[in-house]
Amino acid sequence: MKDWSPLVVGIGGTLRDGSTSERALRLALTEAARLGAKTQIFAGQSLNLPHYDAIERTERATSLVEALRAADGVIIATPSYHGSISGLVKNAIDYTEDLRADARSYLAGRAVGAIVCAGGAQAMGATLGTLRTIVHALRGWPTPFSAVINAAQRPFSADGACSDPIIAQQLAFVAEQVVEFARMRRLYESRRNGLAPQISEAAPAQCA
Numbered sequence: 001m002k003d004w005s006p007l008v009v010g011i012g013g014t015l016r017d018g019s020t021s022e023r024a025l026r027l028a029l030t031e032a033a034r035l036g037a038k039t040q041i042f043a044g045q046s047l048n049l050p051h052y053d054a055i056e057r058t059e060r061a062t063s064l065v066e067a068l069r070a071a072d073g074v075i076i077a078t079p080s081y082h083g084s085i086s087g088l089v090k091n092a093i094d095y096t097e098d099l100r101a102d103a104r105s106y107l108a109g110r111a112v113g114a115i116v117c118a119g120g121a122q123a124m125g126a127t128l129g130t131l132r133t134i135v136h137a138l139r140g141w142p143t144p145f146s147a148v149i150n151a152a153q154r155p156f157s158a159d160g161a162c163s164d165p166i167i168a169q170q171l172a173f174v175a176e177q178v179v180e181f182a183r184m185r186r187l188y189e190s191r192r193n194g195l196a197p198q199i200s201e202a203a204p205a206q207c208a
Contacts, residue, residue, distance in 0.1 A: 003036075005036050005038050007037065007073075010075045010077070011089065012042075014044075017044045021079045022043045024115050024149055026043075027156075031172040031176065035175065035176060040071075047089070047092050049061050052095055065098045073182040075112070076112060080119070080123040083122070083123055084130050085131050106138040106140070107138040111140070111178045111180075112142055114146040116128045116149070117148075118148070124148040141181060145177055148170075149167055155167050
């Protein structure tokens with residue numbers, strides 16, 4: 001069997017290109033790619049979706065649903081709005097309802113990394129708790145480690161580089177756990193089916 005690369009789908013940011021949460025998400029996906037994953041991102045205008053409706057689907061909505069259906073892992077990055085996740089990100093997550101009848105319903109069998117950007121500790125904690133609860137409700141596996149970022153510190157430059165090594169480590173660790181879980185899941189399924197997959201590995205991230 002050829003080396004297998006998990007697909008990690010990133011969802012997050014705001015309608016404003018280059019938001020703190022989008023830059024954090026892109027950095028985490030870059031680390032996932034370094035670890036051998038394929039990545040796909042839905043941020044900015046790609047999240048400008050109609051309010052979830054059980055009948056009609058736009059092209060953007062269909063692309064999101066199909067990406068989540070194929071995903072082996074997910075990373076969600078959200079700003080904190082009034083102590084909770086943004087409506088934009090929640091609406092995107094609501095489209096997982098289209099996966100309810102799948103063999104892997106909703107986010108089942110997928111590790112989900114959480115990234116929260118906020119202006120203070122109280123908002124970060126409340127929003128992270130909400131996001132992890134939503135992932136649980138969708139049968140996903142929230143990674144043990146999550147990243148919280150104080151957006152007031154402005155840790156990202158205009159080109160998306162992170163000036164804070166601690167934040168960079170946090171984002172790398174989230175990505176590593178998502179990729180690691182996807183590979184463990186693949187190994188489990190292959191052994192259950194009598195196969196022996198070859199899974200390439202990259203150097204793990206280190207988190208202080």
